[in-house]
Amino acid sequence: MKSASILLSKTGQRPRSLGNAVIIVTLLVLIAPSNIVxxxxxxxxxxxxxxxPRRLIPLLIAAALFLASFNSTKAPVSDLYSYQLASEVLADANFYQLLLLHGHEPGYYFLNWLYVYQFRFSWASxxxxxxxxxxxxxxxxxRLxxxxxxxxxxVQLAVIVLAAFFPLVxxxxxxxxRQYIANGIALFGMVRFLTDGRGWFLFCLAPLFHVVAAIFLVVPFSAWLGQRSRRKAIIFSVVSPLLLILGGRLIGQSLATLEALNVPRVLTYGISRLSQEQFHELDEVGATALIFSLISLLASLSALACHRSRPISSDPLVSSRLAAFVTFNAVLAGSTMLLAISGLTEPATRLFQIVLLQFPFLFAVLAASSHAARLAxxxxxxxMPLAFFVYPSAWEYGDPGEILLLAYYAFLFQW
Structure with a gap:
């Protein structure tokens, strides 16, 4: 039996069997008669x-389909309503008009234009x-x-479920x-970078959906510096995000001058967003964001302390990248609190979204070296699934029971 087991391992039949099972379960998820099934x-x-971790693939697909179904029932108000209006304008625009209207962040609007102009799907779809x-x-x-x-x-399963049903996200x-799609792309690139040093294409692609995603480039440069000097890497990780934000604000206050000098809109747009003191209707950052940022800051410092005493990876390159990522998260969490206290709502809110999305990743890193974090x-x-359904949202969605009982394709294929 032992020799047979070794033979199976060497010939790769077991991995192939596992891969086939993942494909079969994924297909069953895709043809399931309801989201809950x-x-x-x-x-x-x-x-x-x-x-x-490949066994988690069907679950993340099923969760993404369910959450997309839920979101498609949201009443179009606030930012979502603005996106709907922009989509209606794009429905009658050609490619040249698309670039004139939204050349500053073409990634999102190009995909939207293809969807509503070329394929003629509905806004809910x-x-x-x-x-x-x-x-x-x-x-x-x-998952990676x-x-x-x-x-x-x-722990793998718990972290995925925690993230998928995290109501704040x-x-x-x-x-x-746009910021969430951009951050999703950037974090995918981030994990590629943390694991094998790649992901640069994704780092560069993300700002085409939202310019603030350019801040993720701090991590690879910080990791590169960390291989030479830990002190320089820490200084760079702390100073560069603040320079991007506060420097952008100072430049943004001179937008009239920049426009007079015919500086392209693609360059001034991101600066103008960071120069705002308030975030649309918000005049302050809520207590939830401040408390969560504090928790994230403390978790980051704890992860750095654990990492320093016992590196997570035996590979020094991977260790330096993970340290750069955790330091980056600590800086963003601390900056969110400082900016919020200073009354700079726009940059504080933008940074908080990154802190929020990185939290499950930070939790995973901390769990790799802390038994208490694994239990948590x-x-x-x-x-978390219960918290998802009871969380009081300011937005209006469809009936949760109906969304669970219907299949995802009832929400996708709408004309």
Whole structure:
């Protein structure tokens, strides 16, 4: 039996068998008669299958389809209404007009233009599509990270469930649409960089959906400096985000001069957003954001302390990249609090969204070196689906029971 087991391992039949099972379960999720059936099937497979992170693929697809279905029922108000109006304008625009209208962040608007102008799908269907794009990218990046960190099966599953049903993320995912898609792309690139040093294309692609995503480039440069001098890397990680934000504000206050000098809109747009003191209707950052940023800051410092005493990876390159990522998160969390206290709502809110989206990744890194964090991940992950349904949202959605009982394609294929 032992020799047979070794033979199977060498010939790769077991990995192929596992891959076939993942494909079969994924297909069953895609043809499931309702969202709840797809979720339960994928969750059971993730809990009972082997140890590898590939078993989580059907679950992240089922979760992304369900959350996209939920978002497609959201009443178009606030930012989402603005996106709907922009989509209606694009429906009658040609490609040249698209570039004139939205050349500053063409990624999102180009995809929207293809969807509504070329394919003629409905707005609700487009909401479904971009919601699925964000969640699939974000959860896939997290799956790759928990696999690289070699977390045990229960913790891997808990972290994925925690992220997928995190209500603070969900209520913003169809509100700050472009920023969330951009951050999903950037975090996918981030995990590629943390694990194998790649991901540069994704770092460069993300700002085409939202310019603030350019701030993620701090991490690879900080990791590069960290291989030479830890002190220089820390200084760079702290100073560069503040320079990007506060320097952008100073330049943004001179936008009239920049426009008079015929500086292209693609350059001044991002600066103008950071120069705002208030975030649309908000005149201050809420207590939830401040408390969560403080928790994230403390978790980052704890992860750095654990990492310093016992590096997560034996590979020094991976260790320096992980340290740069955690330091980056600590700086963003601290900056969010400082900017909020200073009354700079716009940059504080923008940075908080990144802190929010990075939190499950930070949790995974901390769980790799802390037994208490692993227990916390399992505990929080187990109650997060309940928190998702009871969380009081300011937005109006369809009936949760109906969304669960209907299949995702009832929400996707709308004309």
């Amino acid at each position: 797809g979720l339960m099937l994928a969750l059971a497979y993730a809990a009972l299958a082997g140890k590898g 487009w909401v479904f599509t971009f919601s699925f794009m964000f969640y699939f990218l974000w959860l896939t990046a997290l 990270l928990v696999g690289t960190l070699n977390l045990n099966r229960s 969900f209520v913003q995912s169809s509100h700050l649409v 991940a399992i505990g929080v992950g187990s109650i």
